[in-house]
Amino acid sequence: MPSSYQAPSRGDQAKKTTRSQPAESNMSQDTATVQHLISRKGGTVYTISSADTLSTAVHRFRDRRIGALLVTDDNGALKGILSERDIVRKLAETPGQTLPQTVAETLTSKVETCTPSDALVSVLRRMNEGRFRHMPVKDGDRLCGMLTIGDVVNFRLNELEYEALQLKQMIVG
Template sequence: MNVEGILKGKGSNVLGLNENDSIESAVAILAEKKIGATVVLDEAGKLIGILSERDIVREIGNQGASVLSKAIKNIMTKDVQTCSPSDAVAKIMAQMTEGRFRHLPVIDNGNLVGIISIGDVVKNRINELEFEANAMRDYITSG
C-alpha cells in the first residue's frame, strides 16, 4: 500500500496554523483536536514548518512556561521532511523511524494534500497483516 491509500481511509483534512500564532493558542488547538502536531503554513498556504507536542515540551523545558506567549515560528521545526501520495508505506515507516518523528506532511505537486501519523501507518500495517492472516486461514480451511 502507499500513502494515497492511507489518505483515502482517513481523509485529507489538515489543520494548519500561521507562524505568528502564539504557542499557547497552538497548545489549545492540539488539545481540543486531540492531535500531536500541526503544520505551519504561510499566507499562500504553503508548508513552512511543523509544530509538534515534542517541540512545545522541549521548549517549555528549556525556557519555562513563558515560551507559550511566543510565536510558533520561534520553536517550529523548519526543515520539514515530507512524503508524496505515491510513496510506499514501508518507505515512510523507515523515514519516520530514522528521523525519530511521528508526523509526515504529504505533498503532491507542491501542494499540501494531507498528513500521515505513525498511528496511521501502524493501523494500516495491522489491517494488512489481518487481511493476510485471514486469506491464509481461508486458503488452509478450504483446501
C-alpha cells in the same frame, strides 16, 4: 508396499496440477501507498501561522485532539511543523515563559514530506529512522494530508490481519 500399489509406467499420463488461483496472484506484491491511507483517513490538514502564539497552538492540539500542526504562510506554502515535542522542549528551556512565544521561535523548519504515490513501507521506515511521528503529504506544492506513525502502523496491522485470514482460508479450504 500395499498389494494394490502399481508403479507408474511409460504409458501413464502425468497428473494435471491444479491451483485455486493463478500463481501470479499468489506471488503479487500489491504495495500499499500513502494514497491508500489518505483515501481512508481523509486529507484534512490542520495548519497554524508562524506569527501565532504557542498558547494558540496548544489549544488547537487540545481541541482537535492532534499532536502536530503544519506551519504555513499566507499562500498555504509549508514553512515548518510544530509538534507537542517541540513545545515540551521549549517548556524545558523557558519555564513559565513559553506560551506567549511565537510558533516561529519553536517550529521545526526542516520537514520530511511524502507524496501520495510513496509506498507506506518506505514512509514508515523514514519516520522510524528519523524518529518523528508526523509526515505531511504533498502533491506537488499542495498539502493534501498528514500521516502519523499511528496511522501507518494501524493500516499495516489491518493488512497483516487480512493476510493471515486469507492464509487460514487457503489452508482450511
